[in-house]
Amino acid sequence: MTPSEVKLPAFERPTLVREGVYQHLRGAILGGEFSPGERLGEVELSARLGVSRTPVREAMMRLTQDGLIDTEANKGMRVRQLALPEITETYVVREELDGLAAALAAEHHTASDAAALRSALAQLDAASPSADQSNNYREQTLLDLAFHRRVVEAAHNAVLLSLCRDLEVRVALIKHQTRTFNAYLHTHDQHAAILEAVLSRDAEGARRAARHHVRTFGALVLADLAAAPAHAAHTGETA
Amino acid sequence: MTPSEVKLPAFERPTLVREGVYQHLRGAILGGEFSPGERLGEVELSARLGVSRTPVREAMMRLTQDGLIDTEANKGMRVRQLALPEITETYVVREELDGLAAALAAEHHTASDAAALRSALAQLDAASPSADQSNNYREQTLLDLAFHRRVVEAAHNAVLLSLCRDLEVRVALIKHQTRTFNAYLHTHDQHAAILEAVLSRDAEGARRAARHHVRTFGALVLADLAAAPAHAAHTGETA
DNA sequence: GCTGACTCGATTGTATACAATATCCACATG
DNA sequence: CATGTGGATATTGTATACAATCGAGTCAGC
Known part of the structure; x- marks a missing residue:
């Protein structure tokens, strides 16, 4: 052996x-x-x-x-194409669940979790800063999802992971429906805040940070949709 | 028309x-x-x-x-047969989600929701009080799930409903793995507390009541499993 | 000219046939 | 006697064939 x-x-x-x-x-x-x-x-x-x-x-x-x-x-x-009510609902639930995930991650994360989290955020930062927006939009989206996924994984709760996986799908679909809206606003700071709270094992701080991030982001997405509600068919890459 | x-x-x-x-x-x-x-x-x-x-x-x-x-x-x-860690995790997540559902239900429930909730609780009470335990165990389980489902439905959040449906499955499986453990302890009071808070539109009270109920119940189930961890194959109706 | 029914084409739903893989038991071998 | 190998059997995985349903276009009737 x-x-x-x-x-x-x-x-x-x-x-x-x-x-x-x-x-x-x-x-x-x-x-x-x-x-x-x-x-x-x-x-x-x-x-x-x-x-x-x-x-x-x-x-x-x-x-x-x-x-x-x-x-x-x-x-x-x-x-699938998500209607606005469902998008709103998604962020309501996600705030709760991502908050829980961050809190649990703060309590239960291991050394390798910490490394993975740092790495995921670094990758996301590398893809985001000021690079061409439209080109790596997909990459940013996937890396953003990956970071959040890492947080959930660090919570070490398989049931939570499973549920968050469902939400992840909806978030991804939403992001594609609002493609015009570019993502990396002040998300870096918020991601960093989540990471820091998790790493310092501050459960409630992590929960607050995660909830705040989701709420902020959700509000932006909803504002974008309210401004241009008829996204309909986004077939080609519009200029 | x-x-x-x-x-x-x-x-x-x-x-x-x-x-x-x-x-x-x-x-x-x-x-x-x-x-x-x-x-x-x-x-x-x-x-x-x-x-x-x-x-x-x-x-x-x-x-x-x-x-x-x-x-x-x-x-x-x-x-599927759930291992103990997953059962623990289920109740951790369910506490959060049922709490959210109760809070949202308090805010958003309609008149027909209220009627449905009252009816569901009445049915559950009718099946529970002191009737033969083993005979209507299945019915109790289903009615219990139905009540909780009603609460989630009253929240009027399709995403949350979908996620809770996943949890519901796990809860049902858990209940069957711990069949020896009889259900209706002081659950009636807790259910009533949830209902009352929801109907009086006390969001935070409803959340507290729901979380308390899940925590209590989860602890009982886990205690039962800890006492007799080798449930294994429950093929027949044991005496 | 417009509305309605009908037929044709296409696509999905179900059933079955064929192929691949795993499990189990017998048997040979150390 | 234990162990490993081999084949037989059963079950799942994939492909294809057949049936049912839906949509569109067309033509008759008002």
């Missing part, structure tokens, strides 16, 4: 086809490669991915359950 | 087969008709329900995503 490698990454098996399709589509939607409301045909996807309809259907079933796509019986599936 | 019926119940169509299978299995698992850990074969279920494997597979895919069953590649699916 070679105990040298304490955690070998589980030897990723020749993963199931449906799993591959699921991951691929999920990433594509979260990455914004499909416009909200865009129709997804089974046959087209099957052909594009070179597999049969079966695993595609099963993957889309999961995505529906995840809330990434809407399914209407006999009418196919399309990328 | 016949505006007389404001909300006709959507005329439940000759529902999709996979939907029927999903509802059936979900109800069966939540109702405790399958023992935790029990194996569910596709062919057996297909035969029993008189449909092909396809809709069964798709339903089980959704159930897996819901967290009701575990799936291992090429090894089939079995009813």
Whole structure:
């Protein structure tokens, strides 16, 4: 027995086809490669991915359950488009849950969590400062989500992680619906505040910081939507 | 246009087969008709329900995503069994979310919500008082979940409802794993306290009451599990 | 000219056939 | 006698075939 490698990454098996399709589509939607409301045909996807309809259907079933796509019986599936009320609701819930996550992270984070958090924030900062906005928008979005995910992971609560994963999906969809709105405003300071409170094991401070961040950000998004409520179809990259 | 019926119940169509299978299995698992850990074969279920494997597979895919069953590649699916850490985590998160739900319900509930809440509590009380314990255990469990669900619905936040639905699954599974532990202790008073605070639109009071209820109940469940941690297979109705 | 029903095309829903993988038991071997 | 290997069996994973449903375009009727 070679105990040298304490955690070998589980030897990723020749993963199931449906799993591959699921991951691929999920990433594509979260990455914004499909416009909200865009129709997804089974046959087209099957052909594009070179597999049969079966695993595609099963993957889309999961995505529906995840809330990434809407399914209407006999009418196919399309990328989910969130209405304004649901966006408001998302931020209400997220404030509570991210607050809890930050508080728990402050209490339970390990040394490796701390390192991961610092790294995630550094990556986010590296992508944000003043680089071309439109180009790395997707990257920023993903890195932002990754940082928040790290916080939740540091809480060491699998149930919370699972729920936050659901919210993450909605946040990602929202961000793509408000693409015109550029993200990195004063988020850096807020992220840093969360990180600092977590690292110093100040649970209530972390909770406050996280809640404040979500509230601020949510308000900005909602303001943006109120200003231009008819985003509708964001097919191309508008100037 | 016949505006007389404001909300006709959507005329439940000759529902999709996979939907029927999903509802059936979900109800069966939540109702405790399958023992935790029990194996569910596709062919057996297909035969029993008189449909092909396809809709069964798709339903089980959704159930897996819901967290009701575990799936291992090429090894089939079995009813999920929660480990103690996850049970602890569930109550931590539920305290936060049920608290939020109660607070929002206090702020946003309508007259019909109020009626539904009162009715739900009355039903629960009718089933609980001192009736035979083991006989209507399932009914009590379902009614208890229904009351809490009503509170969440009264909050009028679809995102929160969706997340609480996930938690509800876990709570139901936990209740079945701790079947020996009988439920209706002083829960009535706590339920009544939540209801009263909600109806009097006391948001923070409702939050406190809900959190207190979850904390109390969670502690009891955990104590029960600590006393008899090896529940393992609860196949028959033990005496 | 407009409204309504009908038919055709396309797409999804379900069932079944085929392939791949895992589990179990027998058997040979040390 | 224990252990490892081999094959048989059963179950899941994927592909395809068939049925049902939906949408659009068209033509008849008013």
